[in-house]
Amino acid sequence: MQLTVLDPRKPEQDFPPLNKALREPDGLLAMGGCLSKIRLLNAYRHGIFPWYNPGEPILWWSPDPRLVLFPDKLIVSRSLRKTLRKNFFSVTFDQAFSEVITACAKPRKESAGTWITEDMAQAYNLLHQTGFAHSVEAWLDGELVGGLYGVALGRVFFGESMFHTRTDASKVVFASLVERLKAWDYQLIDCQVYTTHLASFGAVSCNRNYFVKLLDQYCDTPANKSAWRPQ
Numbered sequence: 001m002q003l004t005v006l007d008p009r010k011p012e013q014d015f016p017p018l019n020k021a022l023r024e025p026d027g028l029l030a031m032g033g034c035l036s037k038i039r040l041l042n043a044y045r046h047g048i049f050p051w052y053n054p055g056e057p058i059l060w061w062s063p064d065p066r067l068v069l070f071p072d073k074l075i076v077s078r079s080l081r082k083t084l085r086k087n088f089f090s091v092t093f094d095q096a097f098s099e100v101i102t103a104c105a106k107p108r109k110e111s112a113g114t115w116i117t118e119d120m121a122q123a124y125n126l127l128h129q130t131g132f133a134h135s136v137e138a139w140l141d142g143e144l145v146g147g148l149y150g151v152a153l154g155r156v157f158f159g160e161s162m163f164h165t166r167t168d169a170s171k172v173v174f175a176s177l178v179e180r181l182k183a184w185d186y187q188l189i190d191c192q193v194y195t196t197h198l199a200s201f202g203a204v205s206c207n208r209n210y211f212v213k214l215l216d217q218y219c220d221t222p223a224n225k226s227a228w229r230p231q
Contacts, residue, residue, distance in 0.1 A: 006033030027063030035123035
């Protein structure tokens, strides 16, 4: 099957139907296009996200199944609860978005490269400036030691990436985010693809058709945007 090539001059161009996504590699739907605000928000609204390596064209994905977390189903381990009670880290929201995405872009031990290109970082910083992308940060003695970022549409949060430089920092950030989203009446967190780490928090796999129905139900339901104002 030949992939649809998106026109970078037409950010409003529709994506192909999700049932056109490849099975191998799982979920690859289209290539090309751009990372404009219009294109990215349209992608997330329809269950699609960009992921590609430096030097590659933009690749758009919608895997099946999809990993999701319902905020009220969050599982916090006993050891993590102890860490949270100690307030070892200071947790903030939307206070260091650029720093978080820069830290997420750094190569990991298991990989020498990064999928967060300079173009990706610029695109998500713009989404942040316009109120759609958000970050959560963990601080220790004034140093940023963990964080995550993602996109919020309606009552759905689409997680993108996280990092940590201190043990448990990213776990504290994720648990803090989910608890805050629950308080703000968010209904769904998109975790994209299965990892044992996210499954340990209660994330579950669902088929793509059901995921899209959830997006239709919750993405267009207004959320309290003032909730994301820095604390």
